[in-house]
Amino acid sequence: MNPAEFAHKWQELAPKLSERAAYQEHWRDLCALLGEPTPTSDLTGDDYAFEKHVKKAGTGETGYADVFRRGHFVAEYKAKGKSLGKALQQALLYARELGNPPLLLVSDLSLIEIHTNFTGSSPRAIRITLDDIERDAPVGGDLSALAALRACFRDPARLDPRQLRERVTRDATARIGEVAQALAARGVAQTGAAHFLMRVVFAMFAEDVGLLERGLLTRLLRRAREYPERSQGYFQELFSAMQGGGEFWGTDIRHFNGGLFDDSAALGITQEDADALLAAATLDWAEVEPAIFGTLFENSLDATTRSRRGAHYTGVPDILRVVEPVVMVPLRREWADVKAQADALSSKRGGKAAALEVVRAFQDRLAQVSVLDPACGSGNFLVVTLGQLLDLEHEVRSLAFELGAGPFAVPPKVHPRQLLGIEIEPFAHELASVSVWIAFFQWKAAHGGEWETPVLQALTTIQNRDALLNPDGTETQWPAAEFIVGNPPFLGNKRMRSRLGDAYVDQLQKVFGERVSASADFVAFWPEKARAAIEAGPTRRAGFVTTQAIRTGGSREVLERVLETGSIFMAYQNQPWHDEGAAVRVSLFAFDDGSELSRTLDGQPVAGINASLSAQVDVRSAQPLSENAGVAFQGPVKVGAFDIPGDLARVWLAAPNPGGVSNADVLKPWVNGMDITRRPSDTWIIDFDLMTEEEARRYLLPFAYVEQHVKPERLKNKDKQRSTFWWRLGRSGSDLKRASAGKARILVTPRVAKHRLWTWMPSGTLPDSRVLAVTRDDDFTFGVLQSRIHEAWSLAASAAHGVGNDPTYVARDCFDPFPFPRPTAGQRASIEEAARFVVTARDALLGQDPKATLTGLYNALATLRETVDSTHPAMTLLLAHNRLDAAVAAAYGWEWPLTDDEVLARLLALNLERAARGRGLAVEEE
Numbered sequence: 001m002n003p004a005e006f007a008h009k010w011q012e013l014a015p016k017l018s019e020r021a022a023y024q025e026h027w028r029d030l031c032a033l034l035g036e037p038t039p040t041s042d043l044t045g046d047d048y049a050f051e052k053h054v055k056k057a058g059t060g061e062t063g064y065a066d067v068f069r070r071g072h073f074v075a076e077y078k079a080k081g082k083s084l085g086k087a088l089q090q091a092l093l094y095a096r097e098l099g100n101p102p103l104l105l106v107s108d109l110s111l112i113e114i115h116t117n118f119t120g121s122s123p124r125a126i127r128i129t130l131d132d133i134e135r136d137a138p139v140g141g142d143l144s145a146l147a148a149l150r151a152c153f154r155d156p157a158r159l160d161p162r163q164l165r166e167r168v169t170r171d172a173t174a175r176i177g178e179v180a181q182a183l184a185a186r187g188v189a190q191t192g193a194a195h196f197l198m199r200v201v202f203a204m205f206a207e208d209v210g211l212l213e214r215g216l217l218t219r220l221l222r223r224a225r226e227y228p229e230r231s232q233g234y235f236q237e238l239f240s241a242m243q244g245g246g247e248f249w250g251t252d253i254r255h256f257n258g259g260l261f262d263d264s265a266a267l268g269i270t271q272e273d274a275d276a277l278l279a280a281a282t283l284d285w286a287e288v289e290p291a292i293f294g295t296l297f298e299n300s301l302d303a304t305t306r307s308r309r310g311a312h313y314t315g316v317p318d319i320l321r322v323v324e325p326v327v328m329v330p331l332r333r334e335w336a337d338v339k340a341q342a343d344a345l346s347s348k349r350g351g352k353a354a355a356l357e358v359v360r361a362f363q364d365r366l367a368q369v370s371v372l373d374p375a376c377g378s379g380n381f382l383v384v385t386l387g388q389l390l391d392l393e394h395e396v397r398s399l400a401f402e403l404g405a406g407p408f409a410v411p412p413k414v415h416p417r418q419l420l421g422i423e424i425e426p427f428a429h430e431l432a433s434v435s436v437w438i439a440f441f442q443w444k445a446a447h448g449g450e451w452e453t454p455v456l457q458a459l460t461t462i463q464n465r466d467a468l469l470n471p472d473g474t475e476t477q478w479p480a481a482e483f484i485v486g487n488p489p490f491l492g493n494k495r496m497r498s499r500l501g502d503a504y505v506d507q508l509q510k511v512f513g514e515r516v517s518a519s520a521d522f523v524a525f526w527p528e529k530a531r532a533a534i535e536a537g538p539t540r541r542a543g544f545v546t547t548q549a550i551r552t553g554g555s556r557e558v559l560e561r562v563l564e565t566g567s568i569f570m571a572y573q574n575q576p577w578h579d580e581g582a583a584v585r586v587s588l589f590a591f592d593d594g595s596e597l598s599r600t601l602d603g604q605p606v607a608g609i610n611a612s613l614s615a616q617v618d619v620r621s622a623q624p625l626s627e628n629a630g631v632a633f634q635g636p637v638k639v640g641a642f643d644i645p646g647d648l649a650r651v652w653l654a655a656p657n658p659g660g661v662s663n664a665d666v667l668k669p670w671v672n673g674m675d676i677t678r679r680p681s682d683t684w685i686i687d688f689d690l691m692t693e694e695e696a697r698r699y700l701l702p703f704a705y706v707e708q709h710v711k712p713e714r715l716k717n718k719d720k721q722r723s724t725f726w727w728r729l730g731r732s733g734s735d736l737k738r739a740s741a742g743k744a745r746i747l748v749t750p751r752v753a754k755h756r757l758w759t760w761m762p763s764g765t766l767p768d769s770r771v772l773a774v775t776r777d778d779d780f781t782f783g784v785l786q787s788r789i790h791e792a793w794s795l796a797a798s799a800a801h802g803v804g805n806d807p808t809y810v811a812r813d814c815f816d817p818f819p820f821p822r823p824t825a826g827q828r829a830s831i832e833e834a835a836r837f838v839v840t841a842r843d844a845l846l847g848q849d850p851k852a853t854l855t856g857l858y859n860a861l862a863t864l865r866e867t868v869d870s871t872h873p874a875m876t877l878l879l880a881h882n883r884l885d886a887a888v889a890a891a892y893g894w895e896w897p898l899t900d901d902e903v904l905a906r907l908l909a910l911n912l913e914r915a916a917r918g919r920g921l922a923v924e925e926e
Contacts, residue, residue: 061346071099074091080108118161290439294428318545360410367418433458519866524550562591567609621908628820677855685729743775755855797813
């Protein structure tokens with residue numbers, strides 16, 4: 001069938017036939033015209049079919065898509081004269097349940113519309129009449145009618161609006177840039193030129209989407225070229241009419257206003273300027289890609305200012321990698337639940353009205369979503385986010401229509417006012433508002449709908465100010481938003497002072513204090529403020545595109561703070577990115593308060609993501625090792641005031657008892673976590689172990705003390721054993737005592753602590769229940785436990801965080817599965833020597849300053865690891881630990897240094913190997 005035969009046949013038949021009677025014949029004819037197979041070529045009907053069965057989500061009903069081809073399109077027909085808008089809504093509902101193909105085709109037998117459905121792009125509609133098919137007429141961009149239809153079958157990506165729109169946008173901004181540069185050369189101020197040209201650009205766009213009469217601006221520009229001395233007046237007349245609505249050159253003009261047309265100010269242009277603007281006006285401004293328009297336009301005018309502050313352009317794919325998981329994933333989860341609820345309701349008799357109310361409530365929910373970009377530039381993140389929200393709302397409205405709502409009963413509610421932004425540069429700020437409006441109108445033009453009056457509204461939600469500091473030097477408060485996204489300025493720490501000035505940087509560091517390291521890059525301040533917003537609420541999730549430096553040095557501390565109050569649930573650690581021709585690498589990440597259960601790294605699921613934006617090895621899969629059994633113990637549980645000052649204990653030690661028993665039997669030195677991390681408190685504890693009451697009474701003074709200070713409360717204890725044996729500790733720790741018998745010393749560590757610190761205590765010392773003891777007395781064990789290798793393991797294996805978000809060391813998770821190295825004699829001696837020197841270095845530093853503490857020493861050590869200072873007193877301790885780490889690594893047979901991830905992976909493999917071997921031996925013995 002040739003084009004003329006197809007066109008003539010359906011010009012005659014279309015008015016006469018119903019949809020049901022004609023659509024399959026029409027489709028077969030279309031396939032014959034294009035040389036494409038028909039659905040009967042797929043005998044299974046899985047990938048290409050007429051009347052593809054599909055469940056209508058949320059309606060409790062099933063339906064049949066007229067034509068479906070997987071990965072290509074859903075096509076829906078209506079009889080001639082019927083609404084194709086209704087067909088499009090139906091196609092969209094089916095598409096969501098059929099893998100979301102990129103194209104939606106609708107037809108009334110005489111007209112075919114191709115609607116693009118590509119993720120992350122403003123939709124595009126291509127209308128093809130029978131006359132277009134007969135003449136193979138141009139229908140948009142570089143496509144003819146037949147080429148567009150063939151692309152539906154052979155290459156849907158050719159219809160992706162982004163390809164055409166990027167070309168149009170670059171051409172358009174280049175021509176506008178020529179005029180901007182010419183105005184600047186004539187001495188026109190940059191801000192004045194930019195504002196004038198934005199008005200001209202918006203008028204071109206408004207003309208191409210039907211907000212202004214088509215050809216109106218072309219007439220104006222032609223007159224301006226002929227009479228350049230009158231050009232300023234021409235523009236003033238047009239802008240005045242657009243400001244409040246009125247007449248211009250015999251044409252009624254809508255009321256635009258909204259800040260962009262708040263007055264009639266204009267500039268005069270030359271013949272050369274008019275030629276450039278006429279060339280720009282011939283482009284289809286309805287096809288401009290607003291996500292990149294603002295940045296390209298801005299760079300043509302103001303690249304110097306953007307470079308000074310580290311501003312940059314981020315492409316749509318990278319924006320979607322942030323917006324999708326941060327904003328859209330949780331909303332789509334909610335929508336899935338709503339559809340399921342609506343489905344359940346509508347399946348009941350008379351339940352469609354209730355289902356409709358559920359759907360309407362979710363539309364109201366979408367209209368309340370707020371998204372903040374606190375470094376919005378010319379608005380590309382906001383533009384992409386708006387498109388995603390509008391697409392989701394369209395799906396919601398389509399379901400409402402399916403449930404019986406009339407075409408005007410569910411008007412659109414998602415609006416640009418839901419987008420919040422902060423931008424310090426005035427021109428970029430204005431561009432952001434214009435770009436958002438262009439995106440909004442572009443979407444409405446593709447989907448239909450009434451234009452508001454005034455057409456433009458001032459977007460006060462996009463603010464022109466500094467995102468970090470107020471004019472008085474205090475920290476800014478960001479507007480409350482449910483989601484935060486963006487790409488903060490890429491400005492390295494070493495360039496901050498030269499670009500921003502000493503005074504600004506000094507004030508920034510003063511205000512943010514310990515929250516952001518003085519060595520952090522400028523980009524790090526935005527994630528910290530977003531973290532604080534999530535911690536305080538109402539913000540739920542945030543995500544950014546940043547430099548790779550966010551994973552290292554002082555910038556990394558911001559991500560560590562994120563992990564203290566929540567979790568990173570998405571990251572791309574090392575992605576290529578282009579900025580003005582320069583190839584660089586960036587990191588993308590998203591985080592929340594820990595609610596999100598799934599984690600993805602570079603698009604793949606992982607168990608966790610650490611502050612280096614790499615995957616944590618899941619050491620919780622490690623198995624307990626028999627070689628470590630019966631070695632590590634939690635200290636006894638007091639359950640009462642059994643502790644006494646050291647001075648009192650020493651008096652009692654000298655006191656006699658009947659029968660000659662010594663109070664030394666029941667008085668033991670006692671240590672809690674603060675005794676380890678700070679300075680010893682010289683506290684002792686009364687421990688009658690498993691003695692009977694009669695046996696305990698032989699120790700007169702200790703028993704009298706317990707009878708007075710402990711017994712009254714213990715008798716009230718609901719635990720029968722503790723109330724009955726009130727003179728004993730709540731839990732005796734007899735297992736610890738047995739394991740430490742005969743040893744001169746034991747190792748102890750606070751179970752909850754900022755740093756994993758191990759220290760020696762005499763074996764007669766009883767640790768508190770918040771202290772963990774290891775009953776080995778050799779320097780080898782101390783050295784391994786105090787090494788970075790064991791510290792990395794313990795941090796990854798730690799239980800739920802304790803007070804202050806410090807990790808909790810639990811023997812079951814941290815010690816029992818830990819695979820100690822099996823060294824040679826020489827390797828063991830090296831570890832022992834290095835371990836003793838760590839103790840020596842610590843003792844020397846503590847002896848030099850009576851106020852010094854182990855926590856203080858290791859705080860200094862953490863700083864020294866970042867910035868080595870050979871003059872610092874703690875440098876000896878750093879070198880001692882470096883020697884120890886290298887010695888322990890050598891005993892494992894590893895080259896040092898290694899990253900924590902590498903250490904964890906190797907330790908886990910070693911654990912699983914030993915655990916499997918141990919199980920094998922047990923089986924053999926049985």
